[in-house]
Amino acid sequence: MADPMRIRAQAAGDKATVRVLMSHEMESGQRKDGTGKIIPAWHIQDVTATLNGKTVLTAEWGPAVSKNPFLQFTIKGAKAGDKVGITWKDNKGDTRTDEATVS
Amino acid sequence: MKKIAIALGLIGLSAFAFAEKSSTDSIAEYRQMLQDGNPADLFEAKGEGLWTQKRGPKNAALEKCDLGKGPGVVKGAWVELPRYFADTGRVQDLESRLLTCMQELQGFNAEEIAKTPFGKDEQNNVTALATWVAAESKGMKFNLSQSHIEERKMYEVGKRLFFMRGGSHDFACATCHAQDDKRIRLQDLPNLTKNPGAGNGFGAWPAYRVSNGQMWGAQLRLNDCYRQQRFPYPLFGSEVTIALGVYMGVNGKGGETVAPAIKR
Numbered sequence: 001m002a003d004p005m006r007i008r009a010q011a012a013g014d015k016a017t018v019r020v021l022m023s024h025e026m027e028s029g030q031r032k033d034g035t036g037k038i039i040p041a042w043h044i045q046d047v048t049a050t051l052n053g054k055t056v057l058t059a060e061w062g063p064a065v066s067k068n069p070f071l072q073f074t075i076k077g078a079k080a081g082d083k084v085g086i087t088w089k090d091n092k093g094d095t096r097t098d099e100a101t102v103s
Numbered sequence: 104m105k106k107i108a109i110a111l112g113l114i115g116l117s118a119f120a121f122a123e124k125s126s127t128d129s130i131a132e133y134r135q136m137l138q139d140g141n142p143a144d145l146f147e148a149k150g151e152g153l154w155t156q157k158r159g160p161k162n163a164a165l166e167k168c169d170l171g172k173g174p175g176v177v178k179g180a181w182v183e184l185p186r187y188f189a190d191t192g193r194v195q196d197l198e199s200r201l202l203t204c205m206q207e208l209q210g211f212n213a214e215e216i217a218k219t220p221f222g223k224d225e226q227n228n229v230t231a232l233a234t235w236v237a238a239e240s241k242g243m244k245f246n247l248s249q250s251h252i253e254e255r256k257m258y259e260v261g262k263r264l265f266f267m268r269g270g271s272h273d274f275a276c277a278t279c280h281a282q283d284d285k286r287i288r289l290q291d292l293p294n295l296t297k298n299p300g301a302g303n304g305f306g307a308w309p310a311y312r313v314s315n316g317q318m319w320g321a322q323l324r325l326n327d328c329y330r331q332q333r334f335p336y337p338l339f340g341s342e343v344t345i346a347l348g349v350y351m352g353v354n355g356k357g358g359e360t361v362a363p364a365i366k367r
Contacts, residue, residue: 003145003149004145019139021141023145068142068316
């Protein structure tokens with residue numbers, strides 16, 4: 001199973017800033033190993049963010065996104081106490097969901 | 104006319120000051136920007152989980168591990184390491200001490216883990232644990248003990264190793280790290296013989312290397328220093344690496360730890 005994400009969500013005014021750190025190898029599929037064989041691509045493909053269960057952001061990611069990616073975005077109308085959920089799914093079908101409370 | 108000259112002089116001076124500031128300060132600024140999303144946090148979280156998780160042949164947690172301040176005391180342990188441990192009869196740094204705990208409490212084979220290459224299997228867990236333990240002492244000041252004879256001995260050994268020149272390039276640690284305000288290309292070189300360099304330099308590892316996306320503990324840091332000097336690799340947790348740790352740690356006394364840091 002994948003390692004947990006780190007999600008921080010902070011409300012300021014009528015917006016909340018969400019910062020997410022995901023743990024993933026994000027192998028591009030372009031690199032070769034010691035024996036010259038291509039290392040197969042392994043990266044996050046879909047990212048979904050929810051606010052109290054309602055989807056507020058979806059993203060399609062490719063091999064150009066860095067290892068252990070960092071994602072930051074703002075949600076309009078999010079208040080302290082709201083629940084922010086993040087889900088990612090990679091090209092091997094592995095998935096991980098974590099939740100944080102807006103502070 | 105004189106006034107204009109002075110004015111021009113001032114502009115020249117400020118422009119110079121600005122130019123001088125830009126190279127090192129922009130690296131600091133770059134680190135500052137990355138610090139906000141330092142992936143070391145992920146390893147820290149993993150290490151915290153590993154500490155309490157029942158693992159290994161004995162199916163036990165590490166919670167009773169004695170890092171020098173008593174069984175299970177983690178906060179403040181890192182700023183006093185390496186130190187002498189009576190139960191093993193030797194001076195140990197954080198990573199070698201974690202190996203001892205993994206062997207004694209969880210039944211892992213410490214020798215086998217020490218032989219595992221960095222970034223593989225249990226080595227990853229040792230790095231994550233070290234990251235978490237170091238992070239628990241964040242902001243505290245280095246205060247290594249020199250009360251035991253073995254600790255004083257290790258300091259002297261470390262000092263000798265630090266200045267020992269050898270290898271195909273006739274290099275020593277001191278070649279790059281014994282003077283103030285030196286750099287390689289744009290990389291500032293800390294003077295590890297005294298503060299602030301010793302505290303900042305030694306106190307930054309474990310750190311996340313952005314350039315290769317790896318989390319490096321102090322053992323891997325020293326291993327790579329020796330690679331760059333074209334020395335043979337020191338063994339994981341060997342006396343050489345621990346002696347150097349004692350030397351830098353004692354030199355860094357009073358310096359604040361920033362580990363886990365983020366590095367280029």
